Structure formats: structure tokens, C-alpha cells
Amino acid sequence: MEKHSIPKAxxxxxxxxxxxxxxxxxxxxxxxxxxxxARGVLLGEVQVRKDLAFISGSGKPRVGYERSKLIYDxxxxxGSDSLTNAVLVGAGKLGRALLDYDGFEEFGVRIVAxxxxxxxxxxVSKGKLVLPIEDIEMFCTDNDIxxxxxxxxxxxxxxxxxxxxACGIKAIWNFxxxxxxxxxxxxxxxxxxxxxxxxxxxxxKNN
Amino acid sequence: MEKHSIPKAxxxxxxxxxxxxxxxxxxxxxxxxxxxxARGVLLGEVQVRKDLAFISGSGKPRVGYERSKLIYDxxxxxGSDSLTNAVLVGAGKLGRALLDYDGFEEFGVRIVAxxxxxxxxxxVSKGKLVLPIEDIEMFCTDNDIxxxxxxxxxxxxxxxxxxxxACGIKAIWNFxxxxxxxxxxxxxxxxxxxxxxxxxxxxxKNN
Numbered sequence: 001m002e003k004h005s006i007p008k009a010x011x012x013x014x015x016x017x018x019x020x021x022x023x024x025x026x027x028x029x030x031x032x033x034x035x036x037x038a039r040g041v042l043l044g045e046v047q048v049r050k051d052l053a054f055i056s057g058s059g060k061p062r063v064g065y066e067r068s069k070l071i072y073d074x075x076x077x078x079g080s081d082s083l084t085n086a087v088l089v090g091a092g093k094l095g096r097a098l099l100d101y102d103g104f105e106e107f108g109v110r111i112v113a114x115x116x117x118x119x120x121x122x123x124v125s126k127g128k129l130v131l132p133i134e135d136i137e138m139f140c141t142d143n144d145i146x147x148x149x150x151x152x153x154x155x156x157x158x159x160x161x162x163x164x165x166a167c168g169i170k171a172i173w174n175f176x177x178x179x180x181x182x183x184x185x186x187x188x189x190x191x192x193x194x195x196x197x198x199x200x201x202x203x204x205k206n207n
Numbered sequence: 208m209e210k211h212s213i214p215k216a217x218x219x220x221x222x223x224x225x226x227x228x229x230x231x232x233x234x235x236x237x238x239x240x241x242x243x244x245a246r247g248v249l250l251g252e253v254q255v256r257k258d259l260a261f262i263s264g265s266g267k268p269r270v271g272y273e274r275s276k277l278i279y280d281x282x283x284x285x286g287s288d289s290l291t292n293a294v295l296v297g298a299g300k301l302g303r304a305l306l307d308y309d310g311f312e313e314f315g316v317r318i319v320a321x322x323x324x325x326x327x328x329x330x331v332s333k334g335k336l337v338l339p340i341e342d343i344e345m346f347c348t349d350n351d352i353x354x355x356x357x358x359x360x361x362x363x364x365x366x367x368x369x370x371x372x373a374c375g376i377k378a379i380w381n382f383x384x385x386x387x388x389x390x391x392x393x394x395x396x397x398x399x400x401x402x403x404x405x406x407x408x409x410x411x412k413n414n
Contacts, residue, residue, distance in 0.1 A: 011409065012402050077409075084408050093304035098400075100300055103384055107405035146411055147404075170411045173404060177310055189407050191400070193305075195219045197354075197380060198314035200396050201291050202218065202284075204353055204377045 006077060010051045015106050016041050017051070018074045021067060033064035079108030085145045086173075089160045090152035091116040091130045094175060098149065099128050112143055117156075133163075140167035147171045154178045213284060217258045222313045223248050224258070225281045228274060240271035286315030292352045293380075296367045297359035298323040298337045301382060305356065306335050319350055324363075340370075347374035357381045 020040045021032070034052060038045040049058075052065065056073035059065040083105060088095055091114045099114045114130040131139065139145070148164035150157055150172060157176035164172060171187035174180055182188045227247045228239070241259060245252040256265075259272065263280035266272040290312060295302055298321045306321045321337040338346065346352070355371035357364055357379060364383035371379060378394035381387055389395045 006409070008402065008406055011405055012399065078405060079408050079412055084411065086404075093300065093307055097300035097304050101401075103401050104404055107401045108408050109404050147407065171407045173407055187407060187410050189403060191403060192219060193398070194308075194310050194314045195215065196396060196398065197293075197311055197316050198218055198285060199215055200354065200378050200380055200394060201286050201315050202213070203394050204291065205286055 006054050010054050011077070013041075013043070013047075013051055014055070014074050014078050016043075017048075018071065018078075018106075021071050021074070024067070030067055031060075031064050032067050032070070034059055036064070078106075083110040084108060084147060085143055086111045086147035086149055087136065087140065087143075087145050087164075088114045088149040088151060089116070089133065089136070089164070090114075090150060090176075091118075092151060095149075095151035096130075098151065099130070109147060111149065112145065113139065115139075133160075136163060137167050140164075140169065145169060147173060150174045150176055150180075152176060213261050217261050218284070220248075220250070220254075220258055221262070221281050221285050223250075224255075225278065225285075225313075228278050228281070231274070237274055238267075238271050239274050239277070241266055243271070285313075290317045291315055291354060292350055293318045293354035293356055294343065294347065294352050294371075295321045295356040295358060296323070296340065296343070296371070297321075297357060297383075298325075299358060302356075302358035305358065306337070316354060318356065319352065320346065322346075340367075343370060344374050347371075347376065353377045355379050357383055357387075359383060361385045 017037065020037065024032070034049045035045055038048040041048070052059070052070070055077050056065065056070050086109050088099055088111055091099070095114060099111055104111060111128070113128055115133045115136050116130055117133045145167065146169065148169040150160050152160050154176050157174065157178055158180055161172055161174070161180045161182060165182060165186055169186065171189070172180065172182060173189050173191065175191045175193070177194060179190070180188060224244065227244065231239070241256045242252055245255040248255070259266070259277070262284050263272065263277050293316050295306055295318050298306070302321060306318055311318060318335070320335055322340045322343050323337055324340045352374065353376065355374070355376040357367050359367050361383050364381065364385050365387055368379055368381070368387045368389060372389060372393055376393065378396070379387065379389060380396050380398065382398045382400070384401060386397070387395060
């Protein structure tokens with residue numbers, strides 16, 4: 001089954017299934033039914049069957065899923081069987097919050113290091129280094145970096161983006177509130193936190 | 208024109224129009240054409256006309272928009288003519304980053320204060336107080352708080368959410384990676400940062 005056919009909502013439930021399946025006691029057997037999984041994760045059975053069909057095909061009638069195979073398929077679908085390496089540029093408050101957050105690995109991405117133009121911030125945050133921006137190119141080559149996260153201000157975001165592209169990055173996750181241009185070969189995701197809040201606010205006002 | 212008919216993408220461009228119109232020199236006249244605005248904000252003219260039609264109706268032929276009326280309509284649409292007050296609970300790194308960010312006011316929301324269960328964090332961040340969670344109910348009543356932002360961990364998010372609902376909050380913006388239950392009268396927006404990253408990662412893997 002091709003991975004890109006998995007809906008985003010299903011992808012969001014994958015860590016829930018994984019946590020449940022990994023935490024099952026060894027004596028609970030090599031196979032497990034969708035009914036039991038649904039009960040365990042407190043989701044509707046129809047939903048669970050649909051999600052698992054996307055990820056691992058249908059289970060065997062009256063047997064269900066082979067647990068180890070299901071875990072393998074769930075991990076592959078998230079990419080958490082082989083973590084993708086990312087770097088972050090801009091070690092301000094938001095940048096450091098993202099660097100410190102350890103929930104991304106569960107979704108298949110490891111933020112390996114941060115970079116900042118301020119030489120003085122060279123320091124360790126939860127075991128992660130924040131390095132001077134001058135070192136980024138060599139670091140990306142040496143560490144097979146695929147994703148660049150931008151948490152600098154609006155004024156320097158495009159410059160940072162160009163630098164990341166030059167480092168051979170495959171995707172950019174941008175938190176700066178501005179539109180970036182990237183080559184068509186590079187994926188770009190714009191995070192719009194202020195807009196989420198504005199949207200919530202306009203809903204309140206119209207309620 | 209009803210505000211809830213404004214598409215989210217249009218809403219996202221409103222601050223761009225506002226910045227341009229407010230910065231125009233006084234001698235540039237009382238009216239302005241969509242063509243001139245489009246040139247000024249570096250957006251396509253068709254796009255600009257469509258956006259402004261949503262927000263302020265069509266301009267007068269050969270005259271354009273009355274500038275002060277257009278600014279008024281843009282401000283009303285964002286709600287930045289009358290800011291909505293918000294509080295944030297959980298003054299960790301992400302919480303403090305959001306408290307410090309001053310870009311939300313441009314979108315009509317002011318984060319008035321932060322709250323934390325840790326008494327020691329009682330301090331000022333960019334002029335904003337972080338208060339003990341015990342004070343939240345009185346604070347919300349006194350300051351007409353409409354939005355609650357949750358940046359605590361998964362374990363205490365529902366408890367904090369219940370507290371905010373009890374404070375009479377109208378909307379919750381949740382950053383904790385878990386599903387919250389709220390009464391049907393309260394709006395809930397779940398921010399899923401890790402999922403955005405997972406999605407980007409799965410696109411790279413399938414490229």
C-alpha cells in the first residue's frame with residue numbers, strides 16, 4: 001500500500017495505536033483483533049478497521065492482525081523505524097521550545113541541532129547543541145539532514161531559507177510570518193499560529 | 208457582510224492590507240484604487256479585488272475605496288478594533304514564547320497574562336505577568352477573558368481545560384498533544400505541531 005494515500009487524520013492516530021500495541025503484555029498473544037484494539041484505544045471499531053486497512057491491509061477473519069507485523073507497518077508509515085534528521089535555525093524562545101520538545105521523534109523526525117547567528121548562544125538544550133550558523137552547511141552534509149525548521153524573524157527568514165536550500169535540504173517548516181520562495185524540488189510548509197488564533201477569534205465574535 | 212463568510216486565506220492577508228494602508232502618507236488622498244493596493248502589497252489584482260470585495264464590498268468605479276472606511280472594515284474583520292482578551296496556562300518554553308510574541312494583537316487577540324502552577328515563576332515576561340493558577344478565576348472575571356490557551360503537558364491539560372471552562376471562557380486553543388472534551392458552547396481548536404511535521408516527513412519519503 002502506498003504511504004501517500006494515508007489521510008492526515010489517520011496518520012494522527014498512528015501513535016495512539018503504536019503506544020497501545022507496544023505496551024501490551026507479552027502473554028497477550030501474537031495476534032490481536034481490531035475489536036480489541038478499538039476497545040483498548042477508546043476509538044470506534046469502524047474507525048479503527050478503516051485506519052488499519054489503510055496502513056496494514058485487512059486482518060485475517062476470526063484472527064485479526066499479527067501484532068509484530070502491525071507494529072512494523074505502523075512504524076514504517078510514520079517513518080519512526082528510520083528517523084528523518086532535521087535542523088532548526090533561530091534559537092529564540094519558540095526555537096528552543098521546539099528543540100526541547102521530545103514528541104517529534106514519535107512522529108518520525110529528530111531535530112538534531114539548532115543554529116543561531118548569535119555566537120554566544122552556543123550551548124546545550126536538553127543535550128542538543130545550538131551552533132553558529134556558519135557551521136550549518138558542513139553539519140547538514142555530515143548528518144544527512146532532510147528537514148530545515150525556520151524560527152527566525154520575518155526579516156531574515158528568506159535568507160535562512162536560501163541557506164537551507166543550498167545545504168541540500170528536502171523540506172522547510174517555516175514559523176516566520178512571511179511567504180518564502182523555494183525551488184519546486186523543495187517542500188514548504190508554512191505554520192500560521194497567529195492565523196489560527198484570529199480564526200478562533202472571528203468564530204467567537206460570530207457566535 | 209457577515210464576517211464568518213470570509214475565507215481563512217483572505218483573513219491571513221488582512222494584516223498585509225492594513226499595514227500598507229496605514230503607512231500611506233497623508234497626502235496620498237482619501238481614496239485608493241484596488242490596482243494601486245495590489246501594486247503596493249505585491250499581490251495579484253484579481254486576488255486583491257476578491258479579498259476586498261469580501262471585506263468591504265466593491266470600490267466605486269474609477270475612484271476605488273475610501274481609505275478610512277476600508278481601514279475600518281479591515282480592522283473590524285480582524286477584530287483588532289476591539290481586542291479580545293486571552294490568558295495562557297503553562298509558562299514553560301512554548302508558553303513563554305507565545306506570551307512574548309507580539310504578533311497576535313495585529314490579528315485581534317491580546318494575551319493578557321500567563322498562569323502556572325509553579326508559584327516561583329511569578330514574574331514578568333515582556334511586561335506580562337505570570338500568575339499562580341489559583342488566581343485564574345478572579346482574573347478572568349475581572350479582565351473579560353474570552354480565550355484560554357493551553358500549553359501545559361498532556362497529563363494536566365483536561366484539568367486546566369475544565370478550569371478555563373469554569374472561568375466562563377468562550378474558546379480554547381490547545382497545544383497539549385491530547386484530545387480535550389469541552390461543552391458544546393465552547394469552541395475548541397487543537398494545534399497539532401507534531402502532526403504537521405509528520406506530514407511533511409511522509410511527503411519527503413514519498414517524493
